[in-house]
Amino acid sequence: MVFDQIKKYYSNFIPMSDDDWNLLKPALRLVHLKKGEKLQSEGDICNDVTFCNKGLLKCYHIKDDKEYVEAFFTENEYLSDYTSFLLRIPGKLYIEAIEDCELVLLDYDTIQTFYSRVDNFQKFGRLMAEFLFIQISLRNNSLLFESPEKRYINFSKNRPDLIQRVPQYMIASYLGVTPEALSRIRKRLLS
Amino acid sequence: MVFDQIKKYYSNFIPMSDDDWNLLKPALRLVHLKKGEKLQSEGDICNDVTFCNKGLLKCYHIKDDKEYVEAFFTENEYLSDYTSFLLRIPGKLYIEAIEDCELVLLDYDTIQTFYSRVDNFQKFGRLMAEFLFIQISLRNNSLLFESPEKRYINFSKNRPDLIQRVPQYMIASYLGVTPEALSRIRKRLLS
DNA sequence: TTTACTTCTTGACTTAGGTCAAGAAATCAT
DNA sequence: ATGATTTCTTGACCTAAGTCAAGAAGTAAA
Numbered sequence: 144m145v146f147d148q149i150k151k152y153y154s155n156f157i158p159m160s161d162d163d164w165n166l167l168k169p170a171l172r173l174v175h176l177k178k179g180e181k182l183q184s185e186g187d188i189c190n191d192v193t194f195c196n197k198g199l200l201k202c203y204h205i206k207d208d209k210e211y212v213e214a215f216f217t218e219n220e221y222l223s224d225y226t227s228f229l230l231r232i233p234g235k236l237y238i239e240a241i242e243d244c245e246l247v248l249l250d251y252d253t254i255q256t257f258y259s260r261v262d263n264f265q266k267f268g269r270l271m272a273e274f275l276f277i278q279i280s281l282r283n284n285s286l287l288f289e290s291p292e293k294r295y296i297n298f299s300k301n302r303p304d305l306i307q308r309v310p311q312y313m314i315a316s317y318l319g320v321t322p323e324a325l326s327r328i329r330k331r332l333l334s
Numbered sequence: 335m336v337f338d339q340i341k342k343y344y345s346n347f348i349p350m351s352d353d354d355w356n357l358l359k360p361a362l363r364l365v366h367l368k369k370g371e372k373l374q375s376e377g378d379i380c381n382d383v384t385f386c387n388k389g390l391l392k393c394y395h396i397k398d399d400k401e402y403v404e405a406f407f408t409e410n411e412y413l414s415d416y417t418s419f420l421l422r423i424p425g426k427l428y429i430e431a432i433e434d435c436e437l438v439l440l441d442y443d444t445i446q447t448f449y450s451r452v453d454n455f456q457k458f459g460r461l462m463a464e465f466l467f468i469q470i471s472l473r474n475n476s477l478l479f480e481s482p483e484k485r486y487i488n489f490s491k492n493r494p495d496l497i498q499r500v501p502q503y504m505i506a507s508y509l510g511v512t513p514e515a516l517s518r519i520r521k522r523l524l525s
Numbered sequence: 526t527t528t529a530c531t532t533c534t535t536g537a538c539t540t541a542g543g544t545c546a547a548g549a550a551a552t553c554a555t
Numbered sequence: 556a557t558g559a560t561t562t563c564t565t566g567a568c569c570t571a572a573g574t575c576a577a578g579a580a581g582t583a584a585a
Contacts, residue, residue: 211479226471229464258457265456266449272463277417279470286477287510288395288402291542310562319478324542326564482572501532515572517534 149194156270157263170253174246182238189224191248198244204235212316291320340385347461348454361444367435374429380415382439389435395426403507482511
């Protein structure tokens with residue numbers, strides 16, 4: 144059923160007893176998003192963490208009328224504007240569907256309640272934050288210590304699915320270069 | 335006394351009862367490091383989180399014989415090679431004293447024990463990971479979306495203390511540019 | 526205070542990526 | 556299919572940062 148995927152995802156982090164699950168399940172909300180629709184815009188306080196059942200989304204922010212992609216999210220990935228979510232401040236991010244999406248949402252208040260009531264869930268929160276920290280550390284080092292060319296090579300290796308599904312100009316933005324530069328990098332790599 | 339600072343630090347994140355503190359205190363280890371000495375080298379599995387009572391350290395890694403500074407840590411800051419610490423894998427980081435340091439260490443096993451035994455501590459772990467996530471997100475965005483010049487200006491604003499205490503070539507590395515480039519940026523900014 | 530060492534600055538040159546603009550290729554809608 | 560729109564490529568030119576090398580300035584040690 145429609146919440147199976149997120150249940151399995153949670154189970155990767157903590158043992159999820161039937162009791163825990165039955166407590167959590169009623170709080171989950173299923174949301175559908177058409178390509179181009181936004182889950183969140185700049186200025187919103189991010190009030191949910193989102194699990195992607197199906198589809199593809201991008202997180203980006205806008206500066207000087209230009210889009211800067213910070214991350215892509217696809218099947219069985221967990222996403223949110225975590226900074227806004229945690230600090231309860233308006234975020235700078237847009238979250239937008241690149242393909243039609245089926246998403247599962249869980250709101251801030253429910254999560255906080257679960258943190259205090261279910262010890263396992265507190266642990267899940269820790270593991271999740273730790274996991275996100277490691278993820279973003281890797282990206283950090285990549286941006287700081289690797290050339291755009293190397294970043295593109297790695298991205299192709301690690302996310303061949305996204306190379307297929309995401310327009311090149313968005314990938315360029317994600318890698319921190321212009322579309323023109325990425326086009327030239329690709330040309331260089333062919334020869 | 336010598337553990338007052340870390341107690342206060344913990345108290346910023348969670349209420350720290352006398353019982354909790356008396357449980358934790360015996361596990362804390364005081365370590366002194368002379369300028370130039372290393373707390374950790376590449377290949378080590380990071381086995382402690384470290385709190386800085388006094389002094390100044392840098393985290394860096396080495397690639398093609400060049401040093402890449404990832405972070406500085408000074409009084410009342412918490413540091414570790416968190417990725418190595420969490421995943422229990424050999425790290426790529428060196429952690430080295432830029433000034434003589436007084437440090438408080440807490441080892442992995444103790445922390446894990448406390449996570450499972452003291453509910454408050456589980457929460458501390460979550461809050462800490464969340465905090466580190468937010469920190470590194472900010473740095474991430476700075477590296478990706480700001481010019482070296484902008485990064486230097488912000489760094490000067492946010493950490494005027496480090497501008498004074500850290501040699502310029504290390505700051506250059508931290509900002510992701512060569513010492514020559516930083517020297518020229520500074521020159522540009524004066525005129 | 527003289528010497529040695531470290532750190533910082535400057536110059537000359539190279540290069541990768543940015544910007545702007547035009548056109549080609551691919552995709553989508555009718 | 557056809558035309559419209561979006562996406563990708565290419566060219567020309569510019570600029571900031573990298574590299575290499577030399578020397579100045581600052582700091583520490585004898």
